[in-house]
Amino acid sequence: xxxxxxxxxxxxxxxxxxxxxxxxxxxxxxxxxxxxxxxxxxxxxxxxxxxxxxxxxxxxxxxxxxxxxxxxxxxxxxxxxxxxxxxxxxxxxxxxxxxxxxxxxxxxxxxxxxxxxxxxxxxxxxxxxxxxxxxxxxxxxxxxxxxxxxxxxxxxxxxxxxxxxxxxxxxxxxxxxxxxxxxxxxxxxxxxxxxxxxxxxxxxxxxxxxxxxxxxxxxxxxxxxxxxxxxxxxxxxxxxxxxxxxxxxxxxxxxxxxxxxxxxxxxxxxxxxxxxxxxxxxxxxxxxxxxxxxxxxxxxxxxxxxxxxxxxxxxxxxxxxxxxxxxxxxxxxxxxxxxxxxxxxxxx
Amino acid sequence: xxxxxxxxxxxxxxxxxxxxxxxxxxxxxxxxxxxxxxxxxxxxxxxxxxxxxxxxxxxxxxxxxxxxxxxxxxxxxxxxxxxxxxxxxxxxxxxxxxxxxxxxxxxxxxxxxxxxxxxxxxxxxxxxxxxxxxxxxxxxxxxxxxxxxxxxxxxxxxxxxxxxxxxxxxxxxxxxxxxxxxxxxxxxxxxxxxxxxxxxxxxxxxxxxxxxxxxxxxxxxxxxxxxxxxxxxxxxxxxxxxxxxxxxxxxxxxxxxxxxxxxxxxxxxxxxxxxxxxxxxxxxxxxxxxxxx
Numbered sequence: 262x263x264x265x266x267x268x269x270x271x272x273x274x275x276x277x278x279x280x281x282x283x284x285x286x287x288x289x290x291x292x293x294x295x296x297x298x299x300x301x302x303x304x305x306x307x308x309x310x311x312x313x314x315x316x317x318x319x320x321x322x323x324x325x326x327x328x329x330x331x332x333x334x335x336x337x338x339x340x341x342x343x344x345x346x347x348x349x350x351x352x353x354x355x356x357x358x359x360x361x362x363x364x365x366x367x368x369x370x371x372x373x374x375x376x377x378x379x380x381x382x383x384x385x386x387x388x389x390x391x392x393x394x395x396x397x398x399x400x401x402x403x404x405x406x407x408x409x410x411x412x413x414x415x416x417x418x419x420x421x422x423x424x425x426x427x428x429x430x431x432x433x434x435x436x437x438x439x440x441x442x443x444x445x446x447x448x449x450x451x452x453x454x455x456x457x458x459x460x461x462x463x464x465x466x467x468x469x470x471x472x473x474x475x476x477x478x479x480x481x482x483x484x485x486x487x488x489x490x491x492x493x494x495x496x497x498x499x500x501x502x503x504x505x506x507x508x509x510x511x512x513x514x515x516x517x518x519x520x521x522x523x524x525x526x527x528x529x530x531x532x533x534x535x536x537x538x539x540x541x542x543x544x545x546x547x548x549x550x551x552x553x554x555x556x557x558x559x560x561x562x563x564x565x566x567x568x569x570x571x572x573x574x575x576x577x578x579x580x581x582x583x584x585x586x587x588x589x590x591x592x593x594x595x596x597x598x599x600x601x602x603x604x605x606x607x608x609x
Numbered sequence: 610x611x612x613x614x615x616x617x618x619x620x621x622x623x624x625x626x627x628x629x630x631x632x633x634x635x636x637x638x639x640x641x642x643x644x645x646x647x648x649x650x651x652x653x654x655x656x657x658x659x660x661x662x663x664x665x666x667x668x669x670x671x672x673x674x675x676x677x678x679x680x681x682x683x684x685x686x687x688x689x690x691x692x693x694x695x696x697x698x699x700x701x702x703x704x705x706x707x708x709x710x711x712x713x714x715x716x717x718x719x720x721x722x723x724x725x726x727x728x729x730x731x732x733x734x735x736x737x738x739x740x741x742x743x744x745x746x747x748x749x750x751x752x753x754x755x756x757x758x759x760x761x762x763x764x765x766x767x768x769x770x771x772x773x774x775x776x777x778x779x780x781x782x783x784x785x786x787x788x789x790x791x792x793x794x795x796x797x798x799x800x801x802x803x804x805x806x807x808x809x810x811x812x813x814x815x816x817x818x819x820x821x822x823x824x825x826x827x828x829x830x831x832x833x834x835x836x837x838x839x840x841x842x843x844x845x846x847x848x849x850x851x852x853x854x855x856x857x858x859x860x861x862x863x864x865x866x867x868x869x870x871x872x873x874x875x876x877x878x879x880x881x882x883x884x885x886x887x888x889x890x891x892x893x894x895x896x897x898x899x900x901x902x
Contacts, residue, residue: 293703355882366706367644367840368885371833371878378875496717496829499710506707542726546718553715557691560704 267412273525274419275481276504278426280520281513282473283501285430288511288570289439290466291446296352296369297474298498299376300345304475305482306380308341309393312483338479345475346468353467357460373495381490393488419480426473427513433469434513442466443511500524500549503556508567515568523552611743616863618744624858625757626819628851629812630831631838632764633805635850637684638839639781640801641696643705647687647713648809648835649828655680655810656817656827657720660731667732673756673814680810681803687712688802693795713829720825728822753815760808761851767804768847777801834861834874837881856880 279301286294311332332340356368433439441462444452453459482488500523508519531548559567634648658679659672666672691708700708738745746754768774779787780797788794809828816831817823834857842853857877864876 291703293706355886358886364840364885366646367833367836368882371837371881374833375875375878378871382869382871496714496826499714502707502710503714542721546722546726549718550715550722553711553718556711556714557708560695560700560708564700564704 264409264412267416269525269529271412271416271419271484272481273521274416274423275477275484276501276524277517277520278419278423278477278480279474279501280504280508280516280524281423281426281430282470282477283498283505284511284513284516285466285470285473287502287505288516289434289442289446290463292357292463292467293366293502294369294467294470295366295495295498296349296356296373296376297470297501298495299352299373300349300471300474301478301481302376302380302488303348304341304345304478305488306341306393307344307475308337308479309482309488311337311340313393334483338476338483341479342472342476345478346472348475349471350464350468353464353471357463357467370495373498377490377495393482415484419484422476422480423517426476427517430473431513434511438462438465496549500552503552507555507559509565509569511570512568518567523555527551527555612866613863614743615745616866617859618746619750620859620862621744621855622746622750622753622819622858623862624855625754626812626815627834627838627858628854629757629760629815630809630835631842631850631854632761632847633808633812634835634839635842635844635847636764636768636777636801637805638844639846640777640784640798641692643692643702644709644836644844645687646706646709646832647716648709648805649830649832650713650716651680651684651806651809652813652816652828652831653720653823653825654683654716654828655813656731656823657724657729657825658810659814659817660729663732669752673811676810676814677807678810680806680808680813682806683716684802684806684809685799687806688799692802717825717829724825726824728824730822731817749818753818756811756815760811764804764808764847773797773800830874833881834877837877840881841884 279297282300283294283297286292286297312334352369352372356365356372441452441457444455445457445459445462449459501520504519504523505516506519507523508517509515528545528548531544531551533544630648630652633651634645637645637648655676658675662668662672662675687709691712692705695705695708738747739751741751768777776787776792776797777800779790779792780794780801784794787797813828816827820827838854838857839850840853841856842849842851844850857880860880861873861876865873
């Protein structure tokens with residue numbers, strides 16, 4: 262039972278990292294990114310090819326892949342995170358060009374599907390359909406732990422990573438950068454009038470979300486020890502989205518609660534559903550149905566989620582004539598101390 | 610060359626299936642101005658309804674009727690349970706979009722709970738191939754195209770020649786104005802959803818006939834192809850949707866002649882990106898007055 266709980270906790274904390282990543286684009290800026298799981302997958306793939314030794318075509322006919330640097334865990338994960346950010350930056354550069362919200366969603370969803378097709382077809386990049394396997398257990402070359410203590414160690418590692426992501430994202434949320442993003446979400450025209458560079462800010466936020474996704478993906482691949490195209494699917498991103506909506510958009514603690522509820526509690530409870538008529542899919546299906554119903558119910562009765570976004574008011578109270586002053590000289594107000602700081606809260 | 614024409618031939622069949630579904634999506638979009646992410650599920654439900662009927666009767670017309678009814682019923686349910694209550698409360702388009710994502714998740718998994726996630730076989734009267742000019746089509750192909758053309762013609766007559774069609778176009782043009790001139794806008798929107806579901810359900814059955822066996826994600830995996838076709842044709846425009854569908858269908862199938870068929874969907878996606886990059890004003894400017902850089 263303890264083993265089982267540990268594995269649930271590990272996947273749960275990784276799922277919470279994913280949701281925090283989704284929350285950057287969707288919660289802070291309000292752009293719907295359906296390619297998110299592609300960055301998770303890229304993070305997993307890249308950390309794998311960085312950690313694995315060079316592909317040996319003689320010994321291992323089935324699996325071939327690029328790189329194969331045999332790097333240790335930390336640089337590999339850092340590299341995968343950076344590459345995830347680069348991938349998101351490239352996709353975002355196309356998807357965020359002057360497009361409306363639902364077009365962004367369509368373009369990003371298409372990107373994820375196209376990438377899935379290419380990565381599973383092309384076996385020379387990341388092993389195609391077979392994928393990558395045989396990842397070493399991080400740090401266990403030094404620690405030499407047995408399977409059970411090691412799983413405790415990995416849980417601790419994941420929790421530390423989750424805490425790290427939480428602290429970094431909270432700091433960014435409060436920073437002028439985060440404030441500008443919220444200003445864009447609330448009213449992009451006003452934000453542009455106050456000198457915010459919409460495209461550039463959105464793109465940076467998008468790349469940040471991709472980096473968090475890739476980081477989580479790297480942790481997941483190291484936990485599973487293998488990664489292949491069947492590990493990821495467009496439908497997963499809808500589950501992450503529902504966790505963010507349920508927990509509370511733009512509230513990191515709410516997002517973590519949502520992740521635990523939607524991505525850990527519901528699937529684990531519905532696992533107990535007996536197999537009816539030889540259809541083993543009933544249990545997971547009921548879990549997904551519940552997640553879907555939860556989105557509808559939350560949007561209907563509590564649109565801001567379980568924990569609503571905290572109202573952040575800028576330390577210096579905005580002068581009463583702020584609007585007039587701004588109308589006169591938008592540039593002078595434009596940088597880090599703009600009235601954008603007074604925006605926030607409210608939700609959609 | 611003959612391989613190329615063979616690709617064009619199957620492209621026309623695929624295009625016909627896409628066209629039916631895309632025209633439904635465009636009609637619904639024209640009156641609601643929101644994108645339905647659960648549109649693929651209307652197709653899936655149509656396919657499963659036809660499959661269930663096919664287990665009892667081999668009558669293709671009966672199966673088609675079941676597909677239309679199931680799609681229309683589901684679209685009606687979407688409208689009543691998700692769309693109308695939220696629009697009335699002033700939900701934004703992105704909120705509606707998230708709701709349709711939830712709807713897609715729910716419908717796919719209800720189907721999974723009933724039919725399991727495994728493939729089901731849908732018996733199709735394939736028959737031998739016929740040569741029509743430079744193309745080669747099976748009986749199923751010909752049936753598919755005939756059905757699609759007939760359904761699209763019927764839609765064309767409905768939209769252009771009937772009183773309902775006139776009211777539908779009025780609502781698509783300007784809901785508030787239509788309402789003030791006495792058009793029962795809500796009923797028109799309800800009916801448009803049902804028509805959308807009906808043609809999408811029928812297109813789902815035709816798709817099932819083509820692929821032979823399918824899972825609850827049949828329509829979902831086809832969704833982005835539909836979106837590509839809709840955007841290429843100019844979303845919300847019925848005749849544009851037909852043209853876009855034929856372009857996307859033919860490009861997908863012709864590409865499959867030269868590169869692995871797994872890249873078919875990627876081709877549809879490439880068309881989408883090219884259109885968005887080269888003609889963004891055709892899509893963006895027409896829809897949103899609020900374009901800021």
